[in-house]
Amino acid sequence: MSLEEIIKDTKAYYCLGCGVCTSSCPVARVIPSFSPRLLVEKALFGFGDEIISDKDLWSCLICGRCASRCPSGVDYLNFVREMRMEALSKGKEGLLAHDGILNTIMELQSLNLKQDRNFWITDDLEVADAGEYFYFVGCLPYFDLVFGEGGLCDVGIRSIERARNTVRILNKIGIKPVVSNNERCCGHDLLWNGDLEGFKRLAELNLKTIKESGAKKVICVCPEGYVTLKRDYPRFLGEQDIEVIQLCQILADELREGKLKFLENASVDYKKVTFHDPCSLGRIAEIYEEPREIISSIPGIELVEMERNRVDAVCCGTSGWVNCSGCSKKIQTERLKEAEETGADALITACPKCEIHLNCAKYNADLKIRIKDITDLVAESLA
């Protein structure tokens, strides 16, 4: 896309230069040279080359805080995405975290590949090859390699157990989901890092797999996978005849209908918790209340709010496995301190990446608050 087309597509010309984006941006608060406003203004002045050469183009978290507040309706997220596409086409990319292993895993999946991604399914789990519901497992089978026990960057993550817990919950509410060994990475990070073609290859493979299973409803747990399947697949590959649902939505419905029951005094470990809205679940998908309803319904748990919650929540500090830095650490540390200030003994999140990043920030740091995933919490509390 030419710079003019990017400006037109994202309505960058509406920018009033009010600075609300830059002031809202968690990165700009740490790196003063990073400014969403100036990136847009540079584009309007025709300095496209300067933007794509700037390594800070990859520091944007795609968290959407700026865009949700922009009074001018500038589509800043797609502005960054399209600029990254330009940068990528000129051979530029962000600084890859974890030596690029996760990015490589994503790219490999977009090719003709034989996987063994269902190794985690144990005998107690009821899954199917075909059926109404498709559980989109996402990256979970891969995360433990890096962030789990013995991984390159062990921060105590047990993602595989998360996948098992999800199936346990689904079985409990009478769903025997399809779990496919042919599933691929959803493509979220390739898309937002500017690799549209790679994203499309992944999306096509996934849609083929889902359709072959006969499923009409896809259940996502990862919020990024959810918004990618729900919003981006139709956007880039046309309308699809599938309904995409986030687990919290199903659970909140079951709760309201009284079908989901928790143990009396279910939570022994956690008395007072706070909820961290993942960017994709909150600002992007606007699912704010369902996770709160679920947490509040668990006997023995009190939910308290951080100062910055819901649409004003702050990102977990890094995304797309690029440009993770001291800036990310600072954002994460502040977020965890904010959670500690509520007096909560755990921060609940609903995104595996938030869980990884926030746990990483605790490494060798004086932060006491525990981090717990909502799916695990529910699975452990079920009657």
Next chain:
Amino acid sequence: MESEEIKIGVYVCHCGINIGSTVDVEQVRDSVSELPNVSISRDFKYMCSDPGQALIRKDIEERGLNRVVVAACSPRMHEPTFRKTIQQAGLNPYCVEIANIREQCSWVHEDKADATDKAVKLVCSAVAKASLLEPLEEKEVEIAPRALVIGAGIAGIQASLDIADAGFQVYLVEREPSIGGHMAQLDKTFPTLDCSACIMTPKMVEVERHPNIELLTYSKVIEVGGYIGNFNVKVKKKPRYINMDRCTGCGLCAEACRLKGRITSEFDVGMGKRSASYIPFPYAVPSKYTIDAEHCLFLTKGKCGKSPACKDACTADAVEFEQKEEIVELDIGTIVVATGFDLFDATEKPEYGYGLYDNVLSGLEFERLVSSSGPTQGKIAIGGKDPKDVVFVQCVGSRDKSVGNEYCSRVCCMYTAKQAYLIHEKLPDARLTIFYIDIRAFGKGFEEFYDRVREEGVRYIRGNVSEIIKKGDRLLVMAEDTLLGEPIDVEADLVVLATGIVPRADVRELMNLLKISQSPDGFLLEAHPKLRPVDTASDGIYIAGCCQGPKDIPDTVAQAKGAASSAMTKMSQGKVKVEAIIASVDPFICRGCGRCVEACEYGAPELQEAEPGILVSEVNDSLCKGCGACAVACPCRAISMKHFKNEQIFSQIEAVI
């Protein structure tokens, strides 16, 4: 008429270069000269000019033309002009047809050959219709010399006074217990710092005393039927439970009320409290009390102690719990709508913490706080202490697509400057910061006032606020100083949001009542944004003040005077011609199905029993606006639109294809 030979004159306008530079006007003129019934075709630089019109008149007289086609701009622009032109030459005004070769051709095309070709087709089409045009009669109706003014803020008050002074009867309807509107809530007004109450009360009192004004407060217009000159209006008067003749406004009832100090005062926008029996503010007009049926113990629970305390306290025997609502019917000539605005609800911007933090106030709340008639008698104290740092945030709910308001509210820049000035007067040591995107100081004396505020040391920072969070007892206001390109955080004891102006929440109800429309911003739509700014698409209904769009007090008063003047012009004429282009029903074809009745917005068609058991639709000529909705709805073509008959339209289509 039918046997008369049709002789058409075609006049093609260059409109300077507006048409001439894109359309080959001479070619158009020549291409249509041989069409059936055309006896002359000419071109002219400006057809609408005096010599252009004279040319048409001369041809009518000398060549006996009986139909005229003018190829020029939109008929909305000059159709009335050319109707008059041919009328002066003795033709029926409806014997002219306009071909729009400007807006629909030269202005929207670039290729001259294609544009010329299209212009020829448009003119051919107009000639085809002109051959079938029929003379129409315009009926006249009387205009009742009585105006209805809806809303008694400063706009409604000014319009009422002007109309009443001109000798016409005015019914001024206000839904609140007192007139005054938003202006009565303001402390001082920019840029002159006149006390709002001081300049407003004389007008309010004048309204009350004016022999030609009947004031209907605590009332609502619930039905409007009829048409210009003869509107049938129903007004619902809510019971005040106080006898207006007996009440002396002494306030003993409010003092005695068991709920004293426990009900949120609407006038003080939640900053103060009142009793169930109340007067909204000390200089209210009428200066009479009202018992609020939503809260009053006696009215809600049927019991208030042993007997209602207000009734016991009143020495004038004015409390009347037996009052019932009353419907007043009025015959009205013209209507002025002056229903004002709502304040933007800042909870729509959760990042500002409005509603969450007590020391984040809306602009109007601050007005009440700083006002000497307000709940603190004008003392600005936050948690009992003088605020040391006050931050103002501009453009809250204005120029903000994220909340759906693209427009500028036009008053916030200046009211913020004024509010900063008022704090500086009262608390000279307070540090005052204003965050802004652009300062729009466009009115008379505004730029000078903006200078004056800066002279007093108020700090303006270019950049708008992204969020406000709590920091201990204080607030942290976060923004980017866009001139320095640096994030800036300012601590504050008090934040005032420059909340903007939004359309009334019930604007749709009003639109349905009056059959008027709204512009994309949600405010009421004027007939023309420049040349008919106080008229609406409905004849005899005029708009003034913030119901039409955000504006300050001087502009509101000016527009109110304009609307009053338009209403008075019609009433002075005493008669008005009604639309000649209306629907007519062929009673033989009509099956009486009633679809036309359902389709009509204006209640013009009505089913009548022509013979026992046989229903036929009849159109009330005065109510019909000629929109054609009924003709479209009619399944058997019993309805035709005068001037837009089926055969006329088909002839136009055939000429084009």
